[in-house]
Amino acid sequence: MxxxxxxxxxxxxxxxxxxxxxxxxxxxxxxxxxxxxxxxxxxxxxxxxxxxxxxxxxxxxxxxxxxxxxxxxxxxxxxxxxxxxxxxxxxxxxxxxxxxxxxxxxxxxxxxxxxxxxxxxxxxxxxxxxxxxLIQAEAVHELINAGSSSALALAQTALGGLSGARVSVWQEQLLNIVTRIELIHDYASDDLDASVQAEDVLTPAELAQSLQKMLGELESALEDSSRGGLIRHGLSLAIVGAPNVGKSTLFNALLGYDRALVHHAPGTTRDYLSESVEFGGLSFTLIDTAGQRSASDDVESAGVQLAQDWARSADMVIFVSSADENAVEPLQADNPSAGRQVLHVHTRCDILDVWPEDGNGVFHVSGKTGQGIEQLRYHIVTLCGLTEGSVLAAFNRRQAALIDSSVQNLRLALKALENGMPMDAAAQDIHLSRECLLDVNHSSSRQDVIDHIFSSFCVGK
Ligand SMILES: Nc1nc2c(ncn2[C@@H]2O[C@H](COP(=O)(O)OP(=O)(O)OP(=O)(O)O)[C@@H](O)[C@H]2O)c(=O)[nH]1
Ligand SMILES: [Mg+2]
Missing domain, CATH: 3.30.1360.120 (Probable tRNA modification gtpase trme; domain 1)
Incomplete structure (x- = not known):
């Protein structure tokens, strides 16, 4: 304690x-x-x-x-x-x-x-x-600190007990499995116990099937949790592209107000700008960057370097080009956006005779008139599988790490069965798997964990 x-x-x-x-x-x-x-x-x-x-x-x-x-x-x-x-x-x-x-x-x-x-x-x-x-106690902290309506909904779900109930069900299922294995083991060593019912007898194949089913549930919870992390902490979204293609105009349009300086002269944005905005129930940090080109001086060169850094580190990158020009990919040289979610956006579509169709990962907007901006917001949210309400119960990092350990132990149990080991050999791993789950909502033995959780709260809560 x-x-x-x-x-x-x-x-x-x-x-x-x-x-x-x-x-x-x-x-x-x-x-x-x-x-x-x-x-x-x-x-x-x-x-x-x-x-x-x-x-x-x-x-x-x-x-x-x-x-x-x-x-x-x-x-x-x-x-x-x-x-x-x-x-x-x-x-x-x-x-x-x-x-x-x-x-x-x-x-x-x-x-x-x-x-x-x-x-x-x-x-x-x-x-x-x-x-x-413990899940609810952490949810209190998350509720107070939630920065978007989706993050609020996640915290409220956990506070309402849904996440804890899921964990309790898993704990029960594993306890049930271990009990049945032990029952069979005791029965085999002492066949005097006539109370053992035929339906209580578990075969290795049935055990493997039950473990596979649980593994699937735990893994899907972990997937939800990694998306939940984006909901809780928000996403960074860097706007990059050649000079003068309309990056700052798009930045302003996505923000909903004029924050960045816009000018027809190329090279207007030299430093980067970052602002928070919420749409689709999620919180984003939008980053407007300097246009990518061979810089004419050291200051511009530093700005171009910063833009490349953002293209490497942001959760998502919007690569902007002007609809009236052939798109040039100035970032191709060292492909800094590899591994990120990249959206290709063509701006200035208002000056075209015919509005182009979105497709092949290319979206069309006019930062100037605002046309296409709402659809772009929607695409940004769906690209990460984060439409509002899509993640009902997500576990935070501490909880997910324990669920992950639980998964590893279940895998060991399955491996033991695959290798033809007796079921009570697998029982030890299943038992450890359950102990990891017990720590998710009741960390009775770990004072450092408890201290860490409650000390991050504000005074008075
Ligand atoms: N018609 C039209 N003009 C646009 C649009 N977006 C930007 N512009 C114009 O294009 C010029 C450059 O816009 P910016 O938003 O400053 O472009 P940028 O990519 O940020 O430019 P740098 O910061 O210099 O790299 C300005 O004159 C804008 O008014 C658009 O969607 N339609
Ligand atoms: Mg700009």
Whole structure:
């Protein structure tokens, strides 16, 4: 278990620092209600469960400061254990959003014996008290930090328990398999047990079939998870091409506002520009780059080099050429976009007599009029298989690494069977495979993992 103790009462602001309409603090632990009564003059009754009450609270002055006590009208809500976020008695006090007021209230509660909460400590208590499993606890963090509507949906799915339920089903299935192998093993060594039913007897072929089926499910979950990573963290999308083909105009059109300087003189963009934008429910970092050509001076040459670096490192590359010219691929020399998703976009289609058909990976737009931009956005999203809602439950890196270890152990079990080993030899690998899955939602033995997860939260969550 982590360094946090769970027997004391913790306090922290739950809202961001600074002036705001409302500021909220949270107080959780065995003495939370006593401490609340301590600052509510004339009251000796704890408010009922989840009843929001406008209360007079007295914020005591720090002992050494010689200041008067403050009286504040605050909304007080008591969550009685175990029906609270943390599973302990929990008090939420919402007051006027002045940081000095909030700080005084927290200091006052600390003087009454509360301890300042560490990052993520409220959610840690929820985990320890069985209110959330580890996947849900991580989902709380992901929900707070989600940068797009798809990332929000992913986090909400995990928080709702769907991902945890999938893992629990796999754990159950593996337990069932191991139990049946052990049953047969015991039966073979002691054939007195008449309770063994014919349907409980597992043949090596049936075992291999069950393991193959599970392997397929786990591998498909891993595929979803790698796409889920793009949803969570967003994609970088570099716009590259020859000078003056309309890269900056396209950059502005995809952003939806004029950010980059556009000019008819070639070589207008010399440095790169990057901006965040959301479309198709995903978050993207768009990068506009300098036109690729033999540079006329050192500064332009540095810009061209940066463009090539982006073409190598971005998740996707839009290679732009002008529809009225023959496309030249200035990046072909050292093929820096190899291995990336590359879209070929022809701009300036508005000046053609006939709008060309999209096809063979070439898309047609006019950055100037905006025609074709919405379709291009759609193609960008579908190219990665990331249409909104396409990934229902995806595991994060920690969870996926454990599922991957589980897969490796299942493969070893299958190999043992293929090599004609007895089923109980495979049982050991299946057991290890299940242990990896157990760590996905309950990392009971790994304090470093628990510490790492909760310390990345904000204070007050
Ligand atoms: N008609 C028309 N003109 C366009 C279109 N896109 C860009 N242009 C014009 O083409 C010229 C160059 O546009 P930019 O967007 O600056 O081109 P760029 O590729 O960023 O150029 P550099 O930064 O110099 O490499 C400008 O005069 C734009 O108005 C388009 O879709 N249609
Ligand atoms: Mg430009």
């Amino acid at each position: 982590p360094a946090y103790t769970t027997s004391d009462t913790i306090v922290a602001p739950a809202t961001v620092p600074g002036r705001s309409a409302i500021a909220m603090l949270r107080l959780s632990g065995p003495k939370a209600f006593d401490m609340l009564l301590d600052i509510m003059p004339g009251t000796n009754q704890v408010p009922q469960h989840r009843l929001n009450l406008l209360q007079e609270i007295e914020i005591k002055a720090p002992a050494e400061a010689g200041l008067p006590n403050l009286c504040e009208q605050a909304m007080v809500c008591c969550h009685h254990a175990p029906r609270s976020y943390t599973g302990d008695n929990l008090v939420e006090i919402s007051m006027h959003g002045n940081p000095l007021l909030l700080e005084r209230a927290i200091t006052s509660l600390v003087q009454s014996g509360a301890r300042l909460a560490e990052p993520g400590e409220f959610t840690f208590r929820a985990y320890v008290n069985g209110k959330l499993d």
